[in-house]
Amino acid sequence: MPTPTGVGTEELRRANLRAILQTVHTHGPTTRAVLTKQLGLNRSTIGALTGELQSLGLVTEQTAVVGGRGRPSHLVVPREDNVVVAVDVGVDRIAVALVGLGGEVLDRRTRGHQRGEHDVAHVVESVAQMIEETLSASQHRRCLGIGAAVPGAVRASDGLVRFAPNLGWYDEPFTELLATRLGRPVSTANDANLGVLAEHIRGAAVGYSEVAYLSASVGIGGGFLVGGRPLTGARGYAGEVGHMQVDSQGPECRCGAIGCWEMKVGENVLLQNAGRLTGGGPPAVAEVIASAEAGEARAAAAVDGVAEWCGIGIRAIVNLFNPEVVVLGGCLAQVWRAAETRVVESFESSSLMSPRADTVIRSARLGDDSPLIGAAELAFEPVLDRPQAVPQAV
Amino acid sequence: MPTPTGVGTEELRRANLRAILQTVHTHGPTTRAVLTKQLGLNRSTIGALTGELQSLGLVTEQTAVVGGRGRPSHLVVPREDNVVVAVDVGVDRIAVALVGLGGEVLDRRTRGHQRGEHDVAHVVESVAQMIEETLSASQHRRCLGIGAAVPGAVRASDGLVRFAPNLGWYDEPFTELLATRLGRPVSTANDANLGVLAEHIRGAAVGYSEVAYLSASVGIGGGFLVGGRPLTGARGYAGEVGHMQVDSQGPECRCGAIGCWEMKVGENVLLQNAGRLTGGGPPAVAEVIASAEAGEARAAAAVDGVAEWCGIGIRAIVNLFNPEVVVLGGCLAQVWRAAETRVVESFESSSLMSPRADTVIRSARLGDDSPLIGAAELAFEPVLDRPQAVPQAV
Structure with a gap:
């Protein structure tokens, strides 16, 4: 924190109010002692700031016994009303x-x-x-x-x-x-x-600043953090991962092009390849995966096929963004949990890099709620x- | 510029030295008057700073007559020794x-x-x-x-x-x-x-902060600016655009995977499809383009095919990054100049966005020297x- 000066006091107070509120919003109830340490401010300043947040109705303060030595400390609690x-x-x-x-x-x-x-x-x-x-x-x-x-x-x-x-x-x-x-x-x-914002704040991408979040349902959505900031592009349209052409043989996509990635790995592709009715969403995908694990050949082939195309698309994204972590959501997460080996095998069919060593791939921690x-x-x-x-x- | 304070004077002086040197390095000889205006500093401060850069041997000062009113001004010139x-x-x-x-x-x-x-x-x-x-x-x-x-x-x-x-x-x-x-x-x-750095400082991407630079010779390289900063990824490997799978039918790439973009649009692909020997580089590509324009059917088909794959790859990049400008280098620039209509037609085969309205596509201004x-x-x-x-x- 910069030293307060005549000009900056008001701005500084706002920055500190913001920092305290963001901390308790993100991490939950936090003692004044921890806030004092994290923000590098003195106790009385923290007390004044939490008092202001209290009067704004944003937090309450509780006296709690914290730590081994039983010393009581004020706990700053976000008000969930x-x-x-x-x-x-x-x-x-x-x-x-x-x-x-x-x-x-x-x-x-x-x-x-x-x-x-x-x-x-x-x-x-x-x-x-x-x-x-x-x-x-x-x-x-x-x-x-x-x-x-x-x-x-x-x-x-x-x-x-x-x-x-x-x-x-x-x-x-x-x-x-x-x-x-x-x-x-x-x-x-x-x-x-x-989705990538939520996983960064509360999920599988906490602590990472280079993040690719890829989530499939009917289509595939992509969200990215680059240097800790959301990738937006010039007008906010960046991250459209579903419409990379991966297969020159089709099929035709709703977007008008052919062989888009989301035509190879969405929920309905998996269901269709397994001989199921489309439109059943995540429970129907789960049924196919369970049937595949129980030995149904057609279901297993469908999962295997989608897993292979998952790996191909993830490889393109890793080569483009070199993320620290790839967080998979929706149908991609389901396929990843069921067929990780197959996804990785497909992903690694290029000798370009040693991606398993450099890149963490994992399911979204917030599930479909990201x-x-x-x-x-x-x-x-x-x-x-x-x-x-x-x-x-x- | 922040107001100088006791603590920050030295840092401020360095920041201002840096700003002056970067300005004359990027934009060439600049008058003290312009520097004074751009940096928001007073004349005597600018004089002291340019004096310091002179004594470091980095700039010279010349007295020049500048502007319509014939008022002489000190011109700060980078020393190219x-x-x-x-x-x-x-x-x-x-x-x-x-x-x-x-x-x-x-x-x-x-x-x-x-x-x-x-x-x-x-x-x-x-x-x-x-x-x-x-x-x-x-x-x-x-x-x-x-x-x-x-x-x-x-x-x-x-x-x-x-x-x-x-x-x-x-x-x-x-x-x-x-x-x-x-x-x-x-x-x-x-x-x-x-390449993207050079085009941003001195080429086709001056003034843009969301930039995709795509350049093909034997392979394809990609360099990106996101929010004005170079996209590096976690370890500096970001931007590998050449190995997106675009064609499930192959051919096999040097990287071990199949159907990579650079197997569809590199110099040698164009030469081979036109029935030429590979390895001739840009002059050989120029010969094929000239022959296509003169009516040679095989050369024309080769240019047309590569142009189509150019559009497919550029579309993936635009969907992912939503850049303000796509700067094409090497063989991509040659094909763009020869077959812009065909590239755009392929690029627009998806209804995803109105890319010609939102995205500028142009050749690298520094040519192959980017x-x-x-x-x-x-x-x-x-x-x-x-x-x-x-x-x-x-």
């Missing part, structure tokens, strides 16, 4: 969660799309109803914001969904429509970009950034 | 250049590999001899450093070449061997990473970063 609403618009279903400051999921509901349709007006209405139900069940809580994840490219400036081929959305003003419907501001981002948790973090961002600007009305 | 040696180790040839502070190429020589071999000891000896010839022809100049570009993945920590499949190098201590042979320190980096100029910038970096530490001996 400060909530955000997180939304994850999937191809098969919509998930809405109420998440408290500190990251706890307090309520969570999912629903299939209305009449199975992706029409943006229907989706907005379904999401809005689910949010209203969630909020009316959570009285006496202060809602700090709404964050949404969508499986497509989102324009950073205004939340316009530029393209989400698996929803059939092109230039859909989803964010604006939802905000108007609810009469509240909404922040929207790409689901995989939010984008949902990331959407909550997106909604918390303004408050974490300016705690003093938190709305005082409930 | 401060030189670096830049090396570009290609698959077909080695290039060595003497580059002055300010970026002028003062001497440039190329040579085929000794007996056509890539044995690292032979390459080191060839490079060392070329450097010695260059330096002995440049007496009375102060050599500030040596930078080298290689077509492979280079470990950031010590310059070890981890893999350069087109040279057949795996874990070759090229940097250490060359430094020992010359008795001088050497800095080495991936050729495309240096990596060489980038190697010079690599060698200048320590001096630009700490002008006051410049060696005073010639």
